[in-house]
Amino acid sequence: MKNHSVLLLLVLLMCGTTRSQAQEDQKGVTFSGSIQSDMLIPQSDDKIGATKKDDFVTNTYVDLQMQSRYVDAGARLEYLEHPLPGFENDFKGWGVPNFWVKGKLGCAELTAGTFYEQFGSGFILRTYEERSLGIDNSLLGGRLVLKPIKGLTLKALSGNQRRYWSWNGGLVSGADAEVNVDEWVPSMQQHDTRLSVAASWVNKYEKDEDILADPTHRYNLPKYVNAWDVRANLNKGPLSVLVEYAQKSQDPSFDNGYSYAKGHVAMLSTSYSDNGLSVLLQAKRSENMSFRSQRTVNGTSAFINHLPAFTLDHTYALAALYPYATQLAKGEWAYQAELGYNFKRRTALGGKYGMNVKLNYSYVRAIQDAWFKWGSDTYYQDLNVQLTRKFTSVFKLNLMYMNQRYNKDVIEGHGGMIHSNIFVADGMFQLAPKSRLRCEVQYLQTKQDQGDWLYGLLELSLAPHWMFTLSDMWNCGDSDAEYYTENTHYHYYQGLVTYNIGSHRIQAGYGRTRAGYNCSGGVCRYVPATKGFTLSYNYNF
Numbered sequence: 001m002k003n004h005s006v007l008l009l010l011v012l013l014m015c016g017t018t019r020s021q022a023q024e025d026q027k028g029v030t031f032s033g034s035i036q037s038d039m040l041i042p043q044s045d046d047k048i049g050a051t052k053k054d055d056f057v058t059n060t061y062v063d064l065q066m067q068s069r070y071v072d073a074g075a076r077l078e079y080l081e082h083p084l085p086g087f088e089n090d091f092k093g094w095g096v097p098n099f100w101v102k103g104k105l106g107c108a109e110l111t112a113g114t115f116y117e118q119f120g121s122g123f124i125l126r127t128y129e130e131r132s133l134g135i136d137n138s139l140l141g142g143r144l145v146l147k148p149i150k151g152l153t154l155k156a157l158s159g160n161q162r163r164y165w166s167w168n169g170g171l172v173s174g175a176d177a178e179v180n181v182d183e184w185v186p187s188m189q190q191h192d193t194r195l196s197v198a199a200s201w202v203n204k205y206e207k208d209e210d211i212l213a214d215p216t217h218r219y220n221l222p223k224y225v226n227a228w229d230v231r232a233n234l235n236k237g238p239l240s241v242l243v244e245y246a247q248k249s250q251d252p253s254f255d256n257g258y259s260y261a262k263g264h265v266a267m268l269s270t271s272y273s274d275n276g277l278s279v280l281l282q283a284k285r286s287e288n289m290s291f292r293s294q295r296t297v298n299g300t301s302a303f304i305n306h307l308p309a310f311t312l313d314h315t316y317a318l319a320a321l322y323p324y325a326t327q328l329a330k331g332e333w334a335y336q337a338e339l340g341y342n343f344k345r346r347t348a349l350g351g352k353y354g355m356n357v358k359l360n361y362s363y364v365r366a367i368q369d370a371w372f373k374w375g376s377d378t379y380y381q382d383l384n385v386q387l388t389r390k391f392t393s394v395f396k397l398n399l400m401y402m403n404q405r406y407n408k409d410v411i412e413g414h415g416g417m418i419h420s421n422i423f424v425a426d427g428m429f430q431l432a433p434k435s436r437l438r439c440e441v442q443y444l445q446t447k448q449d450q451g452d453w454l455y456g457l458l459e460l461s462l463a464p465h466w467m468f469t470l471s472d473m474w475n476c477g478d479s480d481a482e483y484y485t486e487n488t489h490y491h492y493y494q495g496l497v498t499y500n501i502g503s504h505r506i507q508a509g510y511g512r513t514r515a516g517y518n519c520s521g522g523v524c525r526y527v528p529a530t531k532g533f534t535l536s537y538n539y540n541f
Contacts, residue, residue: 029067030068033063033540034063034540035062035537036061036131036536037059038058038535039057039535039536040085040532040533042054043531045512047490048531050532057084058083059078059087060078061076061079061131072102074100075099077095078098080094081093081094085527090165090301097114097165098113098114099114100114107148109144110145111142111143113140114139115138115139115141116129116138117157119202120176120229123227123306124202124227124228124304126305130520132518133523133524136162137303139160140162151183151184152177152180154176154177155176157173158172158173163302170207172205173205174201175201182196192237195232198231199228203226204291204293206294207223219252222250222251227247227291231245241268241269246266248289251291253292253296255298262288263286263289265286266284268282278339282336283335284335285334288329290303308522309326309522311334311382312360312384318424319400319402319422319424321453322420323517325523326522330366330367333374335361335364336362337360340357341356343356353391353392355390356386357385357386360385363381364379365377365378365379379407380405381403383402383404384422385400386399394429395428397428398426400424402420404419406420412517415448420448421444425442427440434462435463437458438457438458440459445477451476451479452475453477457470457471458470465500466500468496468497469496470495470496471494472492474489491512492513493511496534503539505537508536509534513529
């Protein structure tokens with residue numbers, strides 16, 4: 001203990017005599033913040049399964065921050081007393097769950113209160129907020145960041161994790177060290193080479209519980225679960241290579257059926273971008289890497305870590321109809337390859353204004369006990385090609401074709417394998433210097449699940465203030481699935497008006513929303529069907 005105290009004292013003394021050249025000499029105090037309020041006046045609609053539980057529901061957030069030279073502080077008010085559909089039950093309530101104070105002196109930064117942190121790619125630690133998914137797994141405690149010498153960053157933290165309106169009883173602690181080697185080797189900088197190496201450790205403490213393996217035997221649950229991560233990132237001109245490996249000790253939980261197997265994840269990611277050409281190749285193998293601060297929890301809450309999905313987060317409505325969710329507990333082999341090329345202007349293929357072509361392939365499969373062998377099941381496959389070309393000074397077109405395989409049994413628990421073909425045409429017309437009209441037509445063809453879908457959108461933008469949007473998604477095809485023999489050919493229409501002035505944004509609308517999964521980065525949340533009037537207000541100051 002004395003040795004640790006002496007080491008910390010030496011580091012703080014170095015901080016007191018070393019100042020980063022990038023640190024600004026701030027004077028005075030500044031305040032900033034934001035308001036976000038999403039509101040719905042719901043209506044019942046038996047056809048699509050929309051129900052009305054309240055006359056008015058809203059998710060409202062108010063963020064306030066103060067910055068100064070030595071001290072920063074902030075807090076967030078959340079009002080979800082009558083939450084939007086999909087946020088009921090545990091989300092219901094209001095209060096100030098996020099509050100923090102940060103002290104800065106020399107190369108030291110100390111935060112007390114709630115905070116977010118990520119080590120590396122997030123394999124063993126990632127706390128973050130994603131309001132559309134209902135995720136806020138911040139830690140309540142303390143974090144220390146030190147930069148005692150050039151190129152070295154040290155982090156240490158400890159706290160209880162937020163879960164809805166409370167903080168889990170388990171304690172999450174961790175440390176991270178990252179070295180930018182190129183800042184110590186001038187010749188690497190001269191040759192446009194950057195290299196960072198890092199290592200992380202995370203510990204979860206959770207009290208033992210009486211969980212029965214059978215009527216007469218209980219599990220002997222570990223109070224401490226440790227995870228560690230090592231990584232290296234090399235950048236040489238247009239080439240980038242990232243290698244990362246993480247391991248987790250025995251962590252029996254609800255997710256893995258109270259298995260005592262260790263967890264592993266390994267990733268290799270390479271990218272290249274130069275002279276109009278871009279290439280991305282990456283592979284990941286994970287096994288038993290569900291890591292929560294509370295072992296008995298299910299769903300999207302209480303996760304300490306995050307494993308990114310090697311699949312595209314599609315923005316087109318039908319391409320995003322069947323999104324992939326990372327299989328943390330089952331494990332997976334995941335691959336992604338992307339090739340893009342910009343054809344130059346005034347060439348045979350580029351035409352007068354140039355053209356961009358992008359090909360992306362994602363493939364996720366089950367694992368076996370043998371490290372390099374595949375399991376028998378395909379979880380997800382996505383092959384898509386996009387072409388973007390400006391044909392005239394006032395017209396631009398984006399075309400996309402996508403072939404998808406979606407294992408609904410694995411991802412959602414039922415429904416079999418869904419094979420689909422998706423076609424998208426997205427045209428942009430410049431009507432006037434400040435007026436644009438965007439038109440989308442999308443078609444999804446499948447014989448599984450609910451059958452074919454057709455989607456259309458018109459969006460008129462009158463800069464800088466107005467935007468008008470009309471859209472409709474129609475379940476127009478037949479299905480081979482037995483449980484969709486009844487008529488499900490419904491229209492999911494939307495009408496929206498958006499007004500922007502200064503830092504204010506107001507959007508009003510009316511329509512239907514289909515029940516389904518909202519996903520981002522491999523994390524998904526089920527959203528029930530809704531119908532009604534919507535109003536959103538955003539303000540930044």
